[in-house]
Amino acid sequence: MLRKLLIGTALATTFAFSAHAEDVKEVQMLHWWTSGGEAAALNVLKGDLAKEGYAWKDVPVAGGGGDAAMTALKAMVAAGNYPTASQMLGYTVLDYAAAGVMGDLTETAKKEGWDKSVPAALQKFSVYDGKWVAAPVNVHSVNWLWINKAVMDKIGGAEPKTFDDFVALLDKAKAAGVIPLALGGQNWQEATMFDSVVLSTGGSEFYKKAFNDLDDESLKSDTMKKSFDNLAKLVTYVDPNFSGRDWNLATAMVIKGDALVQVMGDWAKGEFNAAKKTPGTDFLCYRFPGTEGSVIYNSDMFGMFNVPDDRKAAQVALATATLSKSFQSAFNVVKGSVPARTDVPDTDFDACGKKGIADLKAANEGGTLFGSLAQGYGAPPAVANAYKDVVSKFVHGQIKTSDEAVTELVKAIDDAK
């Protein structure tokens, strides 16, 4: 046993050394896309790179989730051992860029025309100090309703256009004995729903001022109070057992018809797809009532590190493949999100995906594409988490009134800034 182990270690060491000598043809990638659908989506990229002769090497992460990956990345970067690229979210990219460890892809960006095709709101995170440091992979949007069509037909509901319509619809479901709203009582899920509630209650200008510019006046305004009241109203339609539930279990409640609707980002569509459900016949996707025309987004990005020169060619190949139209289409069809460039044809997408692509394009042109605060695209992590704390404490009753919630929100955000 021990001998086997020793031989194994020796072989691994030799292999590692030899790999170092001729590293050029390899992409080292840190990511946490390991679940079935996600891994399948990523295989498309692996195949594209293999065609160009680049091998793919996953950087192993113990534990699986995004937090574990970010901790691993922090350690790698601190040790000066950069991966070619890493899956990253929002402000993390900017943090690493400010620390001076990100590469520069501006040349490739110019050649491929990323400036024109990638929405400006996304470039805020992928371009630092005039240099392209990350390649966006997809755009998720958060302000969606996912509705079970069979239940909807049973209770005779129609698409809600305003917040009041939505409440009326939930009342109908309640009267019919179905759980009206499927929610997982974890802080990020509650805050993700609240993003939509604020956009619906205050409109797009207000959302931007409050949750992207962190304007004090907006944060403590009566509109914000009203938003908290609306959130409290929605929470009354949740089953008593919601606290701590995972998001995909809440989605499963809608899929099975135990619940009518879930407010969740479009990654929920992946669950419907995995359950072999078709949009339009089994489930419906509507924009959160009162938010039609605006898109609250978050996006997965591949942050590109400042690797040694002999590994730069592989990095450029990875970035080019990531933002190629064919990969953007193939990947996002599987993942449930929409392409990170607006000039990708929507032919392969389902009805919800087509709507998502059209909405993104319109929002980009109309200036109504906003970062989700709950998902870390509205403000740095310290602020975003302070916000999630307040929303979650309000939902679970530690904060009792909307007056108090607004005071706490301003205090928490100021403290974290």
Next chain:
Amino acid sequence: MSSVATTQIKLTPERSRPSVRSRLQDALPKIVLAPSFAITIVFVYGFILWTIYLSFTNSKTFPSYVITGSRAYQRLWGWTFDTDPPSSWYTSITNMGIFGFLYIAICLALGLFLAILLDQKIRGEGVLRPIYLYPMALSFIVTGVAWKWFLDPGLGLEQTLHQWGWTSFHFDWIKNKDFVIYTVVIAGVWQASGFIMAMFLAGLRGIDGEIMKAAQIDGATTFQLYRRIVIPLLRPIFLSAFIVLAHLAIKSYDLVVALTSGGPGGSAWLPSNFMYEYTFKRNEMAVGSASAVIMLMTIVAIIVPYLYSELREKPR
């Protein structure tokens, strides 16, 4: 180890010119211990100092080495008194108090009780003892997930009893912000009390039967026997059990995460959860380090006086 080596040297005849062999024998324990000593110095005490240093900087995502004063401590101090609504830090430290006290007290009481019952020369002890001891072999994650399902009103105990017809039964502590910390106590006690029982059982077996017989001849009742003789004799076991339980309580992190994923509105957080959240998720490394330093000081403040008082009495 080293005392053995020294006596050996004294026994060697050539005391004036120690041979290479005996010198090596003298140095061997030190050589053997040196690597682990060095590792401990760097990775335990070195990093304690590093953490203390970081807590006085303005480190955010990455460590920064510019000392900027005690703002991190000021923020924590401010949060300590934020009770309405409770700040995450206030929740964490009150939870630590509730969890630490109940966990240690119940484990000690239950462990002792089970040990006394098992010590009555009953049949089947060989089967019962491992049954109680077995939970200790599980990781906190397994314990946490199992109890999460068991306590979930929609899946576990409540649901089952409803199906059996007891529909008025109501037990939703794990979903309740005021009671969720007690479910952490339940799961923790379930896991550790069997181990504490084994410790007490070993202690009980070590008590001299003559003392017991003498007490019985003097007319002591069973209760008096345990109250006046057995429990005082178990004092060293209490010390060991306390130390084991105290460090388990303070490093409980995974149990909270697996059982409650933080609880409704973060109401099940312990200081270790707070530290991880702030250091790694919120990129406020200075605040995270400061909270770690406060945890360390709390442990020192409790354990050191206790160890001192217990160990000082021994020579008497």
